[in-house]
Amino acid sequence: MALEEVYKGENVDEVVELLDKYGKDAKIIAGGTDIVIDLRNNRIDPKVLIDISSIEELKGIKDKGEYIEIGAGVSFTQVVENPLFERNLYGLNKACHMVGSPQIRNKGTLGGNIANGSPAADSIPPLICLNSTLILKSVRGRREISIEDYYKDENEKIRPDELLVSIGFKKPKENQVLSFAKLGLRKALAISRLSIAILVELDEEGKIINIEVASGSLGKYPMRELELEQFLLGKKLEDSTVDEGVLVLQRAMEKRLAGRSTFPYKRVAVDRMFREALEEAMKYLDEVRL
Amino acid sequence: MKEIQLNVNGKDYSLNIDENMRLIDLLRDKLGLLGTKEGCGEGECGACTVIMDGETVTSCLVMAFQAHGSEILTIEGLESNGKIHPIQQAFIDVGAVQCGFCTPGMIMSAKALLDKNPNPTREEIREGISGNLCRCTGYNKIVDGVELAINYIEEGK
Amino acid sequence: MKFDIVGKNIIRTDAYSKVTGKALYPQDIYMDNMVYGKTLRSKLPHAYIDIDTSEAEKIEGVIKIFTYKDVPNNSHGVVFKDHEVFCEKKVRRIGDPIAFVVGETEEVCKLALDKIKVDYKELEGVFDPEIAMDENSPKVHGDSNIVYHFKIRKGDIEEGFKNSYVIAENTYKTHMVEHAFLQPEAGVSLIDEEGRVTVMVATQYPHYDREEVASALNIKEEEVRIVNTNIGGAFGGREDISLQIHLALAAYTLKRPVKVVYSREESFIAHAKRHPMIMKCKTGADKDGKLLAMEAEIIGDTGAYASWAPNVLRKAGVHITGPYYIPNVVVDSYAVYTNNPFAGAMRGFGATQVPIAHEQQMDILAEKLGMDPISIRMINIFKQGSVTATGQVLTESVPVEACIKEVVKRMDLFGEEGHNEETW
Numbered sequence: 001m002a003l004e005e006v007y008k009g010e011n012v013d014e015v016v017e018l019l020d021k022y023g024k025d026a027k028i029i030a031g032g033t034d035i036v037i038d039l040r041n042n043r044i045d046p047k048v049l050i051d052i053s054s055i056e057e058l059k060g061i062k063d064k065g066e067y068i069e070i071g072a073g074v075s076f077t078q079v080v081e082n083p084l085f086e087r088n089l090y091g092l093n094k095a096c097h098m099v100g101s102p103q104i105r106n107k108g109t110l111g112g113n114i115a116n117g118s119p120a121a122d123s124i125p126p127l128i129c130l131n132s133t134l135i136l137k138s139v140r141g142r143r144e145i146s147i148e149d150y151y152k153d154e155n156e157k158i159r160p161d162e163l164l165v166s167i168g169f170k171k172p173k174e175n176q177v178l179s180f181a182k183l184g185l186r187k188a189l190a191i192s193r194l195s196i197a198i199l200v201e202l203d204e205e206g207k208i209i210n211i212e213v214a215s216g217s218l219g220k221y222p223m224r225e226l227e228l229e230q231f232l233l234g235k236k237l238e239d240s241t242v243d244e245g246v247l248v249l250q251r252a253m254e255k256r257l258a259g260r261s262t263f264p265y266k267r268v269a270v271d272r273m274f275r276e277a278l279e280e281a282m283k284y285l286d287e288v289r290l
Numbered sequence: 291m292k293e294i295q296l297n298v299n300g301k302d303y304s305l306n307i308d309e310n311m312r313l314i315d316l317l318r319d320k321l322g323l324l325g326t327k328e329g330c331g332e333g334e335c336g337a338c339t340v341i342m343d344g345e346t347v348t349s350c351l352v353m354a355f356q357a358h359g360s361e362i363l364t365i366e367g368l369e370s371n372g373k374i375h376p377i378q379q380a381f382i383d384v385g386a387v388q389c390g391f392c393t394p395g396m397i398m399s400a401k402a403l404l405d406k407n408p409n410p411t412r413e414e415i416r417e418g419i420s421g422n423l424c425r426c427t428g429y430n431k432i433v434d435g436v437e438l439a440i441n442y443i444e445e446g447k
Numbered sequence: 448m449k450f451d452i453v454g455k456n457i458i459r460t461d462a463y464s465k466v467t468g469k470a471l472y473p474q475d476i477y478m479d480n481m482v483y484g485k486t487l488r489s490k491l492p493h494a495y496i497d498i499d500t501s502e503a504e505k506i507e508g509v510i511k512i513f514t515y516k517d518v519p520n521n522s523h524g525v526v527f528k529d530h531e532v533f534c535e536k537k538v539r540r541i542g543d544p545i546a547f548v549v550g551e552t553e554e555v556c557k558l559a560l561d562k563i564k565v566d567y568k569e570l571e572g573v574f575d576p577e578i579a580m581d582e583n584s585p586k587v588h589g590d591s592n593i594v595y596h597f598k599i600r601k602g603d604i605e606e607g608f609k610n611s612y613v614i615a616e617n618t619y620k621t622h623m624v625e626h627a628f629l630q631p632e633a634g635v636s637l638i639d640e641e642g643r644v645t646v647m648v649a650t651q652y653p654h655y656d657r658e659e660v661a662s663a664l665n666i667k668e669e670e671v672r673i674v675n676t677n678i679g680g681a682f683g684g685r686e687d688i689s690l691q692i693h694l695a696l697a698a699y700t701l702k703r704p705v706k707v708v709y710s711r712e713e714s715f716i717a718h719a720k721r722h723p724m725i726m727k728c729k730t731g732a733d734k735d736g737k738l739l740a741m742e743a744e745i746i747g748d749t750g751a752y753a754s755w756a757p758n759v760l761r762k763a764g765v766h767i768t769g770p771y772y773i774p775n776v777v778v779d780s781y782a783v784y785t786n787n788p789f790a791g792a793m794r795g796f797g798a799t800q801v802p803i804a805h806e807q808q809m810d811i812l813a814e815k816l817g818m819d820p821i822s823i824r825m826i827n828i829f830k831q832g833s834v835t836a837t838g839q840v841l842t843e844s845v846p847v848e849a850c851i852k853e854v855v856k857r858m859d860l861f862g863e864e865g866h867n868e869e870t871w
Contacts, residue, residue: 003309006292006355029353036312036351037332049309051356077345101421102399104333106345107352188420324475325468327679329629330711337629365468378466382458390465391629391679397466425629425680 004047020139022048023160031107034116069168072111091178092126101188111164124222125197128214130169136162151221176201177284181276192217196277206236219256227252246271294358299367313352314338325365325394336422339395340364346402365394376442386435388426396422400436470677473633478704485556487546489538492786493572503562508555513547519665527753532692540751542716547693572786576748579783587784595757597764599778607740607775611731615811619804624721630679631714632689635706636698644671644699649678651685660695683792684718719754719791722747726804732812736823743767745780754791756782762797768836769805770847771827776836
């Protein structure tokens, strides 16, 4: 690597001006947990590195009543330690808790997890279930894109002069819950083999009246599992429904992954992961109802 | 070259550093703090763990310029008044040391854990050191060492 | 007798230096006037090479680039001298050392590595040890890939199987394993005050290293010193030469301290692995579960170099019968060259791979006989006085029977009903 200039950004305005000046020659560094490896392996070769890890305005978790806004520089540790994510947003806590190791969680940020576009990023499926919005800033102003579009739409990317400043989503209602399950090769420091996040709401009879399922590492990018959602909507969660739900999910992933060496394994593993996420969601909902 | 200021083990430094330098390189090559080890260079092994502004980081994944304005604590900074830290003493006493290459990083993770949670369970200790690999696989003794350190700290040893 | 050490908790003498970070590993050694070295390694598993260092030598800060031409005796190896210090005509695996750049900084050395031209004429490689045993397969060294063949012949195997009531016949495979000791290879070499070539390195065999360095440099052993620093784990992975001769050669030639630190990636590529083994086992027992015969073929893939292959495959052959008395035994254990990463010592030295085979054979026989897996073992287990397949009489303590009984007890394997131990 051969960096010519490095900046320690003090505020967002300064950073977007630097991005405007250097454009594609510049890279943002926050936690550095991925980018330092890429730099050293010459996978990227920017001339300029702009550090945003000390910018206070990117580090807040704001409870805005109906909404929550998480600064792009918030670390996984900060999410794990915040009581906002203890109850029906537990899925986000769990996803962030399963990232890397204590050291990686202390440094790695939610914004970085999104901005580097890894298909295995642990925090993304829960954020997709929450229909999160990415808030971007540049000298041209402010722009919002939906996190789902960010992954699936080639035209909805973060532009070279833009900085991801925060991630916003509407709080789920008290009778809705976000859950998460991840399969890694070991407990710590494992990149997801696959992950499942579920946001679900039941009516009084136990029928699903709202459900969003998002997966990680079951396709080119983290995505909603629409066929599974459609199948489950309006149904009671009986064993046979869950069994059939697994088949629906397996069929959907087969279309995307057939022929890949990892598919036979993931096809089997997804069963347990889906059930784990669902069981944890039901456990919470049962407690709320009591 | 870039000039940065930082505090390492209680001492202020103003240094001219290469833009491409990592924090581990700064500590080892610039300051001669050789207790911080490089085992993998990609944040997997934890041998390079130091405490940065109160939290553990793998110093191989921090660029040196990012540490401008930070307080860094390394294994060399744990001694006070000529006495080693209770965690270090406990590691010696229970035999938590084998090849020793993971030991400084392991102790820094244990220190950060006990600073935050002075009375962790065995499971919490295991999680606290989950970012540090010991290839001699002496994990049980290491967890014993951290447990003993809890007692030493309570006794003011 | 009164003991001062045995039975007591003793504080390690190196514990204090290790918990304080003061213990020095080779990468922690810095010297005045020190220069750095980096190794150019083969990118192909099997090829003829032609090397041109002229462009790289022009880079400012490059002091010398060593190749096979600079080594007085270009071979080394713990059992067979089949390694080259630097490959001359042919590379046999990905990662074979081809050249060693010494420069003022590590950065300069990296630039030089990119500028060394290696013209590879790729050869057909062999990566499957069973194929490698075929006469017509590509040869890694010389005219046969079979490095070693260990045999056991005991009793009458045909008679043993003829009398067997059940026979289990299966093939088991184990994979290559990396030691991943936490401290990647590193070393510093210099000429000491008495004029000796000195290599400070973390090694398992300072005395072998000394022999190998002296032999490669064609100097007397008295002129070579190996200083063992603290060793950041080894597990067998530091039994072969890695950077010792490169370093010694550079310091001997340049009369300056030279330092090398491998990255984790280079460490993975540079040193040996655990031998992957293919184990074909046929085991027969009578109606009561008493073992009557075992026939085993073990094929160990030693990759491009023998390293400790004869010792490892001998040990695997000796242990394939497990801790059981078997009257009729045939074992053929082979070590085979391929163009895979080379295999050598790793924790257990061949005894680690075979239990997956002999123990599953026992479970399968028990299942066929409708026995429980403990009873079939207790009938056949080695006791004091037992004779092994190699004819060794076990005269000393053989506590395996007591061990299994204790395991059964503590795991409460047979529940409250207990187990009729008389059948054992």
